[in-house]
Amino acid sequence: MLNAIKTEEYVIEEEPFYLPSGKEIEIFESAYKNLIPVIMKGPTGCGKTRFMQYMAWRFKRPLITISCHDDLTASDLVGRYLVRGGETVWLDGPLTRAVKAGGFCYLDEIVEARKDTTVVIHPLADDRRILPVEKLGEILTAPPEFLLSISYNPGYQSVLKDLKQSTRQRFLAIDFSYPDKRLEKDIIMHETGVDDLTAEKLVNFAEKTRNLKDRGLVEGASTRLLIHAAKLISSGIEPRTACDVSITEPLTDDHEMVTALSELVSSIF
Amino acid sequence: MHGSGEKHLTHLREDLVKNLRLDFFDDEDIESVLRDLQYLDRKIGQKTLALCQTLSHASSSLVPRTLKRIKNASRFLSLKEMERWINQAFDILDHQGVDHFLHFISRIDEESLWDFLMPKGLSLQEVAPVLEAYVRGISGLDLKIAPGKESYTDTSTLFVPHSVSKYEEREKNFLLYKFMLVHKWAQMVGGTLTPDAETLSAFLTDSDAPHPDIETFFRLFPEKDLAIDLYTVIEAFRLEPFLAKELPGLMREAESMKKDFLKERMPLSNLTGKSALVEGLYRFYLKGDIEGPVPGVLNNAVEEVLRLGNGATLYESMKTLFRLYDAATGLGGSYQPRSTLLFLGVIKPEEVSLHLKAERRARIKKLEGLITKLINMPAFEPRKTSFQKTVFSEKTPEPAKEYLLIKGRIIELDEETKGFIENRGGIPGGIMVKGADIGGAGCPMTLTELAEEEEIFQEADGGIKYDEWDYKRCGYKKSWCTLFEHVLHPVHDGFVDLTLKRYSGYISVLRKKFELLKREPKIARRQKEGDDIDIDAVIEAFCDARAGLSPGDNYFTRYDRHERNFAVLFLLDMSGSTKGWVNEAEKESLVLMAEALESLGDRYAVYGFSGMTRNRCDFFCIKDFDEPYTDVVKRRINGISPKDYTRMGPPIRHSTKILKSIEARTKLFITLSDGKPEDYDAYKGDYGIEDTRKALVEAKEQGIYPFCITIDREASSYLRHMYGEVNYIVIDDVKKLPNRITEIYRKLTT
Incomplete structure (x- = not known):
């Protein structure tokens, strides 16, 4: 029997192997303490995701990873009503779960997501740190433990795969390249x-x-x-x-x- | 197509005969020319006919001479080789004129035709792309590979034989190519060919040359060949450990190859002392025995070179060269240069020096240009310089360095620039200061940074070269046309506003029609998966369940979006022949199209073209893809006016290039013209039609959908051929154009 756990309960127990190549750990730590969300830029396979795992382990926070794709909708992030046993029930999306659990929410390859989806994270990424859940008519305020981080690969030189300035300018950016x-x-x-x-x-x-x-x-x-x-x-x-x-x-x-x-x-x- | 090919041939033949007659060729002479042509293979014959026809326009007397040469050359060359040779002859005729052409075709001895002979064994041509990528990967430099008679480098191009046939097996020949290249690379990394000034200063005095290089160094040796051969092998020993560390796999394979090369070397016993010493070292390098006439000297030499393998510097290598050279000259006798080792190649100090000098000249020229630019530059405006550079550069003037202060800029100076400015006696308006005197403020800029800006400027200034298709010879004329990009000058004459008023009723209909195309994202109901619940479906399902029916499972709504993903480029004929109604209709169509596209949201760009001769193809930007439809664009539309001629090939090729760089699922390329392509020079008739056709086919090959709209009252027959490969439409009445074009676009994109 496979052991399945809830998204927001995924806490990394063992220390992931990560060798820092610069000051990224200190920077991330102070960003986290100052409630600033983080962008991780860099080519594929250079350790962005591993770094995120390492930081989640370091702070003992659950890590909720969302791999973005162009069919990702706002409801996929925030949540939706489902029909279950003759009733409609609300199901939180991963972003909502991460906020509630005070976890690390990591949106991988954010540029793959549609621009109208990306804006959902805007209120969470600035000093308001709130997540409006429109369908429920609720607003969630993120606890200080919550952290939002996104990653993208600036190597894809394409107009379509670029991050909007309004998104970019809410984050602190750490540049990752291949280790020496x-x-x-x-x-x-x-x-x-x-x-x-x-x-x-x-x-x-x-x-x-x-x-x-x-x-x-x-x-x-x-x-x-x-x-x-x-x-x-x-x-x-x-x-x-x-x-x-x-x-x-x-x-x-x-x-x-x-x-x-x-x-x-x-x-x- | 075959039929039209025959037609061309007949046409060419008739034209040739006409020209021959004009130059007083009698029937017999003409008959002999035609007979010679007939003897040739069909394809070669066609190319030769085209060549003769072109020559006959200059002087008919060239024709029999050329034919004779071609006949002679065909004895040495195979059909494929002939084709390459004639293509080259054509290129020379195009670019360098008749004299060079005659010189080229007169050289039909084996030596001169060597480059055209299809190589036996592995040909460089076949593997060059792979080898180039290989070398770039290894070195990280943009090195070129070119065929040469020996393997050497001038530090920017690696020359290797145009074929390698030492082995039967292709793989081994390929391996040999790799050895040659990595040895050249090692020499470049090790500084063998480019010793720095400090190393050279240990051997040379200041008076030897203002810019000493490897060539100056070898002038120190009376027996230059001996010194160079010694240096080659000494450096091979020094660089061997480096290669073994960097490319262990390759060097392992080299060992077995060395044995094969050793077999070909001469035994030492028959050589003079000098030659035996050099040959002995080569033999030792190949792991061979070194028994010979000068055992003592050779053994010492071997010890010397072996010592170099432990991370010796270039300086030590050069020192060793002096010692071995002295030992060799002490042995007396004459030096007969040995056959060089193919994979070590040769060192050509003069080639390196020439290249370095050319580079230096180019740098100086650029410096001169930059300094002129500096002098004429307006005073520094912080906004105009690259904002990013100032933000990210953490450079501040270093106290000890010297800087040039000019017009508010701080220019960092390297030795060369400093020397240049001092030689010039300073620069008006500029002063040289120490970094300490500037204080910590300011952001110094290197001249290279300035140069980069300059380069972009130069490229735009120099135009962009495009090939042109010559149907007669079935080949491209290389870099034949020069295209210049301009931004069309905006004009205030109210044409656009007037059109908008005149067509206001139609425009509102048009907008509606196009908005319908937009296919707003809709909510799809009764889906298995989706963003939200479809209340109707759920209620129905409950009812079904109560009634004892199977309730089904489609309860969701999904947000369906059909994004239009089009990029369209309009290319407008602005030649003189559009003057009057056609030009007005083109402009009106553009206004309507722009209105329609704005409401639709498709990405579009508008360009115009005209020009005169191949040296000036003008390409006017009316609206870029990234530019919004602003008043400036409208004023540019006002400014569309008839200019010169219609050379369609280059602007089509340029548009293809622009579209290629755009990301879109469907790329449309719509040309608007008023008839035959025609230019001031020979670009008319079949030639122009064939080049236009080829350019459109090229666009299609790039995944672009070309569509041609022609305003032509006669709807001539050539259109089918010219546009046959792509879609086109002929509009006979220009007044219909504005209505038709929007309709066409709507149909094309739905």
Whole structure:
């Protein structure tokens, strides 16, 4: 029997592994104490979500993650009436639950959500810190423990995938980028148990793919991909194959680029 | 299409014969020319015919000469190779004129045709894109790869042989290419080709050259070949550990390849002392034995180079070079340059120096331009500079550095700029000060930052190059047309207001019609999932349940939105022939279209084009995609007036480029013109039609839907061919245009 828990009861018990690459922990702490919501900017797989988990663990608050998509409506966030056993019952949405529980509400990839959905968080994100629940005719005031944070990847240079100024300017922003070489190596080793040399080679390869950003690749290899590759390597897959399937192929479909990346892999491993 | 191809050929042939006759060719000569043409393969024949026809306009005497050359060349070249060769000849004729063309086609010896021969083994052309990405990944630099007779670099382009056929297997040949490239890269990282001034100053005196580089360094050696060969192998030893650390996989494979190369090297016993020393080092590098005539010297040399492997600097490498060079010259005899190692390549100090000099010249030229700009610049206005830069830059003047204060700006100076300004005797209106004297205030800007602005400016100033399709030769003329973007000058003449008044009744109908298209988001009832409860459905379900019926499960309402996701670009013919009614009708149509689109909310842009000759294709911006429909835009519509000619290819290609950068599910491209494409030069008749057609096909290939509206009383037959690949409509009466265009748009987007 699977053990299911309520969204707002998801408290991270064990310390997630997180190596800070700058002052992000201190900044986040003081933002939290001063009731300022936080934007986390950065490319995919560089540790934004992990950081959020770490901070939730640090403050012992439940973490409510909402992955945004373009069909996400305001009711999906706030809540809706449902029919249950001949009656209509109100069901809180994840955002409402997070406010009530005083948890950390993390809206992942906020730019994917429609602009009319995004505005729902506005009253929560400024000094009012309230959540109007229109259908109930109620207003919830967020307790001081509540924190709102959103993440987005500014790399998608698209007019449609941009954050409105009115949303942006309610937040404090922490910029995440790929960790530096030594840190990234430590992360890979810690997460997967591969040896020093393999981790170094992986980081080396990642650096080379990042050189190709905007020269054929949309993004370089993220730390997450490196960890995937390292995991495969430590479970006995030959390193070149591991890199091909977990880094090269996910990065691009372009045949020439795939070949060039494979050549890089075989030059390094 | 085949039929029309034949037609072109006949036309070309007739034109050629006409020109030949005008230049007094008799029947026999003409017959011989035509016979020569017939001997050629069909495709080559067509290209050659087009070439001869073009030449015959200049002088018919060129025709037989050219034909003879082509016939001769066809003995060496395969059909594919011939095609490339003739294309190149055409390009030279286009861009450099008849003299260069004649020179090019007169060189039909094997040496000159070498570049066109399809390589045996692995050709660079085949793998260049992969190799380029590979090198960029490794280096993080925008290095180019180009074919050369040897493998070397001038620090911006990596030259490698145009084919590699050392091995039977493709993979091994490819591996060899990779070795060549990574060695060049290692040389660049290690500073082999670009020693800094400090390192060089240890060997050179100030009087050697104002800007010493690797070429100046090698002037120190009377036997330059010997020194360069020694340096190449010494650096190979120094950089080997670096490569082994960075690219262990590749270097492992290199080991086995080294053995293959060793087999080809000459044994040392037959060589003079000098040559044996160099060859010995190469052999040792390839892990071979080094028994030979000068064992003592060679053993010492080997010890020296091995020492370099432990993280030695370039300076130590150069020191070693001096010692080994002295040892070699001490051995006497002459030096016969050895065959170089393919994957180590060669070092060409003069090429590096040329490149560095060209770079320096370009920098100086830019500096001159920048300084002129600085002098003529208005005084600093805080608002005009990039706001972001000032906010995010944490730079403040450093006390010890020197800065140039000019017109309220603080310019950071590097050595080169400082030297340049001092040589110039200062700049009027500018003073040089120490950072300490400025105090902590102000935000210094580097000249590069200024240069970046300048570059953007230059690009806009220099125009944008586009290729043009030449149907006669079935190929593009490279960078043939230059297009300039302008913003149309707004005019106050009340045309738009007048149109709005005149069509006011129609406009309100139009708005209504278009608003209907908008498909407001609606609430969908009786859904399985949704945002809210559908009370009607629930009540019904209760009733059903009470009545003992199955209640069903669709109780929700869902907010359904059908967002229109269109981007449309209107391209307007502003050529002289639109003067009068056509121009007015175009403008009126635009006003109506804009009204309709504003009520619909689709994104749209409006551009106009005209121009004269390929060197001046004008592209006028009336409304950008991101620009709202303001009074300024209206005034620009007022300002649409007939200008010069109709060269349609470049503006279509430019519009395609603009649309490509826009994100939308459906991209529409509507052109409005009044007939045949025509320009002052040869852009008329079939040529113009074919280029326009090709440009539209290119747009379509990019996922854009082109639609052409032509105002043409005769509805000529060429339209079907020109627009055949895309959709088009002919409007015979210009007065109908304003009504028709909105209707067309409505139909196109629903």
